[in-house]
Amino acid sequence: MKIHEFKAFPNPLRVRMFLAEKGINGIPFEQINVPEGEHREPAYLAKNPYGAVPTLELDDGACISETIAICRYFEELQPEPALMGETPREKADIEMWQRRVEQTLNDTVATYFHHGTPGLGSLESYQNKEWGEQNLKRYHDAMQRLDDHLEGRTFMCGETFSIADITLFSGLYLGGILEIEIPDRLTNLNRWRKVVSSRPSASA
Numbered sequence: 001m002k003i004h005e006f007k008a009f010p011n012p013l014r015v016r017m018f019l020a021e022k023g024i025n026g027i028p029f030e031q032i033n034v035p036e037g038e039h040r041e042p043a044y045l046a047k048n049p050y051g052a053v054p055t056l057e058l059d060d061g062a063c064i065s066e067t068i069a070i071c072r073y074f075e076e077l078q079p080e081p082a083l084m085g086e087t088p089r090e091k092a093d094i095e096m097w098q099r100r101v102e103q104t105l106n107d108t109v110a111t112y113f114h115h116g117t118p119g120l121g122s123l124e125s126y127q128n129k130e131w132g133e134q135n136l137k138r139y140h141d142a143m144q145r146l147d148d149h150l151e152g153r154t155f156m157c158g159e160t161f162s163i164a165d166i167t168l169f170s171g172l173y174l175g176g177i178l179e180i181e182i183p184d185r186l187t188n189l190n191r192w193r194k195v196v197s198s199r200p201s202a203s204a
């Protein structure tokens with residue numbers, strides 16, 4: 001088993017954090033040079049035709065991509081500690097928030113990266129600056145909503161750390177790389193990030 005990734009990027013970070021939280025060590029990581037376009041070369045496209053990292057390659061050569069699918073695989077292999085919920089209600093709640101964060105925060109900041117900044121440079125086949133700026137605004141709106149949600153909660157789904165927190169951390173991580181600060185007035189989100197940053201998995 002091995003994981004194809006580009007370590008500095010946000011979706012690979014989600015898998016790294018997930019594995020660190022589970023205490024799963026020793027899976028080799030193979031670096032795919034995304035800024036140089038290695039993820040669009042035939043050898044990698046044969047593993048993930050969608051040309052994105054991360055991809056988990058199993059010992060029989062089968063490949064699983066999509067960050068949440070990879071995390072689901074490890075959650076089923078090693079259920080403890082549960083990061084995707086234990087009861088039906090917890091599972092549904094975590095999935096709801098994971099998806100909300102992914103769509104409203106991670107996807108908008110990624111769109112800003114690709115359209116509102118130089119992004120991946122010559123690898124960007126189409127850029128629309130205005131669309132990028134609109135997504136920067138959507139990213140700020142998402143931070144505000146998530147700050148509201150975190151009022152009175154330690155983590156996204158209450159007192160237990162979950163995949164929803166990992167997704168949020170990775171979205172804010174990309175925001176940080178792009179020098180988009182969390183406004184000081186978002187005290188819940190700032191407090192949450194401090195708590196999550198102090199977990200060993202945050203530097204996985």
Ligand SMILES: N[C@@H](CCC(=O)N[C@@H](CS)C(=O)NCC(=O)O)C(=O)O
Binds near residue numbers: 120
């Ligand atoms: N939906 C995919 C998204 C993966 C993704 O977009 N990965 C980025 C790195 S964080 C990537 O490979 N980007 C390559 C590109 O935009 O060409 C997932 O959840 O894993």
